[in-house]
Amino acid sequence: MNELLDDTDSGSNAPEFSVSELSGVLKRMIEGEFSHVRVRGELGRVSRPASGHIYLDLKDNNAVLASVIWKGTANRLPMRPEEGMEVVATGRLTTFPGQSRYQLVVESMAPAGVGALMAMLEKRKKALAAEGLFDAARKRPLPYLPRVIGVITSPSGAVIRDILHRLRDRFPSRVVIWPVVVQGEACAGQVAAAIQGFNALPQGGAVPRPDVLIVARGGGSVEDLWGFNEEIVVRAAAESSIPLISAVGHETDTTLIDLAADMRAPTPTAAAEMAVPVRADLLATLAGLDQRRQGAAARLLSQRSQRLRDLARALPSPEGLLADRRQRLDYAGANLPRALVHLTQKKHLALGAGRAGRFGPALLREGILQRARRLDRAENRLNALREAQRARRIDRFAQLAPRLRPELLARQTRQLHGQLDGATSRAGAAYARSLAALARNLGALDRTLNTLSYQSTLARGYAVVRSQGQVVTRAAALQGAAPIEVEFADGRIAAQTGGTAPAPKPLKTPPGKQGSLF
Incomplete structure (x- = not known):
């Protein structure tokens, strides 16, 4: 302390200190005496x-003791300091000269007993529940038959072996494990990162995206399970888009992740049972359903068959439905030959009486004369055109003659004469073809006239009766004794009717002529 002494005024032996000197002395004294303390x-x-x-x-x-936790230490704390918590802080006592006070630099901190932890847990639970993170409406149903199961746990513990064994017994499925530590300061961060990592996997990627997640850990004390009570873990579980099963601790252990998860399992083995159904039970259920399906199909087929037989008995027989129509068909078939003969005779008489006259020789001759006149006019026009063309070419040759040599002119004249002769030959051939076509048409018309002429009918044995120059088609038209004329195929004869004409008798078909038109 001698180095701090300064010259003293006369009459006083008390030393003088500067503020910084006094603060430094106090700092060294306090840090030397209290370099490691635990404060509750x-x-x-x-x-x-x-x-x-x-x-x-x-x-x-x-009393109140000001304290500070530097950033590096704060990140390593196993708990989040909150107002009202009872804790045991370990660190060193120092001073802060800027405000003339002393403070505790905290190097570690832990809750002061289980009671403090439970009080902090209850306070955190109320705060998160107020945000709706534990609401039942947020929870999603688990998939009935997941293809991929994601497990977040320690890869070296008995938990993962129990889960895999139970899955293998119930329903073998693909399992993707995300290894984490399940106790200590790093537990909360790794578990939250694993939940977020599984949710970030894309569909169809190299690592399959799970259909359900299981967060599992064996039993332990409150301190051992504290990482699953951290807010970061609870929020990650609540925000997971993949349904999540919490299997932390034993059945009596309850952590905040159990409240935020979609399903809580009392043990990791129970979580595996919740994730998948029993394959044997599924096969038995399917077999039972298949048997029920076959039985129902058989009963339905039997009922429909019986119903069809009942309906068939109610229907009339095919013979009964067709009997009336068969009788009508037989009656029409019996009357058809007579009807055809009668219709044919009627049409022949009508044709001979009125329509055949329109196809007489005079009409055909007139048609031939008209075509001959058109042909003559066409020939005259062709001759006139040929003469005019020839005259134009002669005039053209006359104009070009002074400019042409005699031998060239003679050659061209021969060419033109050849072309003219060719045109004349073609015109004659066309004229001959036209005459031949007209002759063919005339022959066809003549054959048609002969076919339609009533003389052809007379040649088949029929006759035409005339009275006073008119064709008689009914016996009732001849009243009393009247002279008549009968025309046959080979000529006409005169005849005389006597008395009243008898009533006409219905036509009868001669034997052996059934179905014949004549």
Whole structure:
């Protein structure tokens, strides 16, 4: 301390210190005496500025101790300091000369017993429940038969072996394991990252995206399971788009992830049972359903067959339905020959009486004369055209003659004469073809006239009766004794009717002429 002594005024032996010197002396004394202390108290004010450091107060009924947790230490804490928690803080005591106070630099912190942990857990539970993270409406049903199951747990513990064994017994499925630590300071961060990582996997990627997630851990104390009570884990479970089963601890252990998960399993083995059905039960159920289906189909077929037989008995027989129509068909078939003969005779008489006259020789001759006149006019026009063309070519030759040599002119004249002779030959051939076509048409018309002429009918044995130059088609038209003329195929004869004409008798078909038109 001698180096701090300064010259003293006369009459006083008290040393003088500067403020910084006194603060430094106090800092060294306090840090030397209290370089490692454990303090138990209740957290008062908790401040978290943007720097990442945590400023808080430790207090009891009579005193307050300012404390600070530097950023690096704050990130390693197994718990999140919150106001009202009772904790045990370990660190070193130091001073802050800027405000003339002492403070505790916290190097580690833990809750002060199970009671404090449960109080903090209950407070966190109420806060998260107020946000709706535990609402039943947020929970989704598990898929009935997942193809891929994601398991978040320690790869070296007995939990994963129990899950795989149970899945293999019930329904073998594909399992993707995300290894994490399930206890300690790193537990919460790794579990939350695993849940988010599974949700970030794309469909159809190299690593299959699970259809359901299982977060599993064996039993333990409250401190051992504390990582599954952290807010980061609870929020990751609530935000997971993949249905999640929580299987943390034993049946009596309850963590906050159990409340946020879509389904809580009392044990990891029970979680595997919830994830998949029993394959043997499914096969038995399917077999039972198939038997029921076959039985129902057989009963339905039997009922429909019986119904069809009942309806068939109610229908009339095919013979009864067709009997009337068969009788009508037989009656029409018997009357058909007579009807055809009568219709043929009627049509022949009508043709001879009125329509055949329109196809007489005079009409045909007139048609031939008209075509001959058109042909003559066409020939005259052709001759006139040929003469005019010849005259034009002669005039053209006369104009070109002075400019042509005699031998060239003679050659061209011969060519033109050849062309003219060719045109004349073609015109004659066309004229001959036209005459031949007209002759063929005339022959066809003549054959048609002969076919339609009533003389052809007379040649088949019929006769035409005339009275006073008119054709008689009915016996009733001859009243009393009247002279008549009968025309046969080879000539006409005169005849005389006597008395009243008898009533006409219906025509009878001669034997052996059934179905014949004549």
